Amino acid sequence: MKLNRRSFVGAGVVAAASLSAPVVMGAARPRVVVIGGGAGGATAARYIAKGSKGAIDVTLIEPTRTYYTCFFSNLVLGGVRDFGSIGHTYGKLASDYGINVVHEWAIGVDRDAKTVTLASGSSLSYDRLILSPGIDFREGAVKGWDVTSQNKMPHAYKAGSQTQLLKAQIDAMPQGGTYAMIAPPNPFRCPPGPYERISMVAHTLKRHNPTAKILIIDPKPKFSKQGLFTDGWDRHYDGMIDIIGPDFGGADASVDPDAMTVTIDGEVTKVDVCNVIPAMKAGKIAEIAGVTNDKGWAPVNAHDMSSKMDENVHVLGDSSQQGDMPKSGFSANSQAKVCAMAVRGALTGSKVFPAKFSNTCWSLIEVDDGIKVGASYKATDAKIEKVSGFISKNGEDAGTRKATYEESVGWYNGITADMFG
Amino acid sequence: MRYSDVMKKIVIAATAILFSSTAFAEHTGVPTKGERVFRKCRSCHEVGEGAKYKVGPALNNLMGQQVGVLSGDKASKALRRAGELGMVWDLKTLEVFLRKPKALIPKTKMSFAGLKKHEDRANIIAYFSNLGAGEEAVKRDPRLSDEILALKGDVEYGEYLASGCTTCHQLDGSDQGLPSIIGWPTSIFATAMHAYKNKDRENPVMQQQAGALDNDEIAALAAFFSGVTK
Numbered sequence: 001m002k003l004n005r006r007s008f009v010g011a012g013v014v015a016a017a018s019l020s021a022p023v024v025m026g027a028a029r030p031r032v033v034v035i036g037g038g039a040g041g042a043t044a045a046r047y048i049a050k051g052s053k054g055a056i057d058v059t060l061i062e063p064t065r066t067y068y069t070c071f072f073s074n075l076v077l078g079g080v081r082d083f084g085s086i087g088h089t090y091g092k093l094a095s096d097y098g099i100n101v102v103h104e105w106a107i108g109v110d111r112d113a114k115t116v117t118l119a120s121g122s123s124l125s126y127d128r129l130i131l132s133p134g135i136d137f138r139e140g141a142v143k144g145w146d147v148t149s150q151n152k153m154p155h156a157y158k159a160g161s162q163t164q165l166l167k168a169q170i171d172a173m174p175q176g177g178t179y180a181m182i183a184p185p186n187p188f189r190c191p192p193g194p195y196e197r198i199s200m201v202a203h204t205l206k207r208h209n210p211t212a213k214i215l216i217i218d219p220k221p222k223f224s225k226q227g228l229f230t231d232g233w234d235r236h237y238d239g240m241i242d243i244i245g246p247d248f249g250g251a252d253a254s255v256d257p258d259a260m261t262v263t264i265d266g267e268v269t270k271v272d273v274c275n276v277i278p279a280m281k282a283g284k285i286a287e288i289a290g291v292t293n294d295k296g297w298a299p300v301n302a303h304d305m306s307s308k309m310d311e312n313v314h315v316l317g318d319s320s321q322q323g324d325m326p327k328s329g330f331s332a333n334s335q336a337k338v339c340a341m342a343v344r345g346a347l348t349g350s351k352v353f354p355a356k357f358s359n360t361c362w363s364l365i366e367v368d369d370g371i372k373v374g375a376s377y378k379a380t381d382a383k384i385e386k387v388s389g390f391i392s393k394n395g396e397d398a399g400t401r402k403a404t405y406e407e408s409v410g411w412y413n414g415i416t417a418d419m420f421g
Numbered sequence: 422m423r424y425s426d427v428m429k430k431i432v433i434a435a436t437a438i439l440f441s442s443t444a445f446a447e448h449t450g451v452p453t454k455g456e457r458v459f460r461k462c463r464s465c466h467e468v469g470e471g472a473k474y475k476v477g478p479a480l481n482n483l484m485g486q487q488v489g490v491l492s493g494d495k496a497s498k499a500l501r502r503a504g505e506l507g508m509v510w511d512l513k514t515l516e517v518f519l520r521k522p523k524a525l526i527p528k529t530k531m532s533f534a535g536l537k538k539h540e541d542r543a544n545i546i547a548y549f550s551n552l553g554a555g556e557e558a559v560k561r562d563p564r565l566s567d568e569i570l571a572l573k574g575d576v577e578y579g580e581y582l583a584s585g586c587t588t589c590h591q592l593d594g595s596d597q598g599l600p601s602i603i604g605w606p607t608s609i610f611a612t613a614m615h616a617y618k619n620k621d622r623e624n625p626v627m628q629q630q631a632g633a634l635d636n637d638e639i640a641a642l643a644a645f646f647s648g649v650t651k
Contacts, residue, residue: 047584330588337584353581356633358588360626374626376633387633390625407589407626410598414589 029057030347033116033126035106035285037062037090039069040132040316040332042419047340049097055348059100059124060093061116067420068159070190071329072412075364077156077167078200086159092421109289111310128343131291131298132316132332133283134158135189138296141279142182143254152257153274156197157189169273170201176211177272180262182253183218184277187297189318189327191224192373194277196363199229202237203366214241215271217264219251224326225363225373231394232365282319289313297321302379303355304342305335314339323383324375331359333415338379355379362408368398370405450540450606455548458541462533468552477531483510483549485594485601488526499528509594511604511650515546543606550609565615570608572640579645582638585630592649603649610643 034045037060045060066087075081093099102124108117109129116124137155139146145153156166170179179201183194198214205212214237223229233241244250249265255274262269281287281296291298291307298315299308300322307313316339317332325331338355345352360374375389392404459468465476472479478491489496489504496504503526508514518525519542521535536542583592586602594601602610616622617631618639634642 333588353578374629376629406598411589413597414591417591418587
């Protein structure tokens with residue numbers, strides 16, 4: 001049995017010619033449209049195309065030609081990785097898997113007609129629609145900030161030019177200056193993400209700007225891997241990082257992007273860099289498609305990631321409200337495989353197995369000091385339910401922490417190969 | 422990289438030999454027995470910590486390697502060419518090569534007649550697979566019954582379950598930071614997974630993954646991955 005790309009391309013041609021799709025008798029191949037080319041969407045498109053060997057027509061809609069992963073973008077901010085290393089393109093999905101990759105914005109979904117409208121005005125019909133648009137920010141979540149301020153006060157919570165901008169601002173901070181982060185309320189993309197970012201900002205400041213200060217303004221009383229992060233900050237960046245939690249006004253901060261000030265509990269603080277990470281909701285197209293709830297997320301069935309509002313629409317990753325899994329690239333990738341299997345089963349009659357999910361989130365505190373948290377999950381009728389989990393421990397030896405970081409690099413290479421071929 | 426006619430011939434030759442070897446279907450080698458078989462190779466090859474190129478290369482990370490890579494500059498033209506055409510050391514290529522090296526790579530410099538007994542080949546392949554596991558070498562766990570290790574896995578189910586592994590481990594066998602898990606003998610693969618499940622092996626991510634699998638699911642994964650080649 002050979003399962004590589006070379007043989008797939010050959011086998012796909014034969015299969016496409018000889019297979020008939022049982023669901024759409026005599027009609028053209030069943031069509032799947034995937035919106036969003038990240039960890040959920042790219043993986044789902046690839047697994048459907050690969051598994052169906054050409055029997056399903058797969059279109060992937062993703063506006064950017066080069067996709068920068070949010071995961072490891074904090075390492076770019078810290079100077080541990082270069083920006084180019086987190087950029088990926090879609091060429092192989094087109095050439096090796098026969099996926100129709102369309103670099104455009106999807107601006108409309110008609111669930112009755114089963115069509116998607118693109119910004120150019122053209123329209124695509126689907127038998128199944130998979131939405132994996134990531135997150136958007138809630139308007140008015142941080143007083144004084146909106147997306148027009150994102151150049152002065154970057155979020156850098158969608159990787160790409162925002163990552164480069166925030167890095168440039170950190171690198172240009174005056175000696176002894178202040179970097180402030182407005183951390184987001186739950187639920188949000190990548191629970192350890194803001195705190196890994198703090199670690200990486202501290203890593204670079206310690207080397208180039210050792211008298212600088214870091215201020216975290218956080219509306220949450222606690223955060224992911226908190227004990228591990230604060231232990232690491234004490235060991236590596238003693239005295240550099242201050243947290244203002246909800247008890248001290250962390251939930252009631254406002255910003256003035258022109259004056260570069262943050263106001264907490266009426267007290268105005270001048271800062272040099274202000275990284276505003278606002279409250280989040282599902283990516284806009286999920287809302288346009290009408291599959292989101294009053295909380296702004298898209299509820300899904302755990303067995304196949306189908307929307308609770310439309311069985312022909314699936315929602316993956318950060319946009320979905322699925323139960324116990326954190327919003328992470330690993331989770332989206334895991335959910336995409338369950339979804340791909342279910343979609344193939346529905347459209348071509350291929351075998352469907354019980355859903356299994358897993359997630360691991362690695363974070364880097366300082367060079368060679370990596371930590372991780374993870375869990376396995378199962379599908380119940382109510383939600384994706386956690387089965388069991390693990391977390392790194394304080395006091396682990398340096399070898400373990402280094403191995404954890406090296407494992408995360410292996411994972412990065414693995415998941416990006418799993419997404420982009 | 423494309424398969425050329427040369428590679429096709431090699432593949433056809435290998436396939437013909439494979440299908441004539443009826444016992445090959447059972448990949449149930451025992452690493453400790455393989456270690457004894459390896460004595461025959463020691464005059465030319467070293468393994469273990471500090472192993473160096475002797476007459477031939479050190480064989481610590483043989484499984485999943487592109488043919489010729491371990492020999493570096495010293496690789497023969499024939500070996501390097503086979504590697505460049507995409508040949509990798511895995512269950513199938515090693516089974517053929519070890520039986521009669523020159524049958525697979527006619528111009529190899531390795532002057533070894535071959536291991537005639539299938540059992541010896543299966544054992545030494547199990548031994549080589551185990552070396553790839555480094556410090557966490559697969560030891561036979563007395564709690565694992567022969568029945569569990571001999572379970573015949575459902576390859577199709579294994580392919581689905583494997584998608585839970587390929588978030589980290591790459592299907593093309595590249596090992597940038599994490600080990601390659603393709604082409605392992607089923608018994609070795611299953612033993613390693615049960616060791617994680619029983620928490621005899623320490624990596625928490627792997628304990629998590631293996632802990633979510635039952636005996637049949639581990640067998641399904643073992644069956645799937647044993648059949649994946651580069």
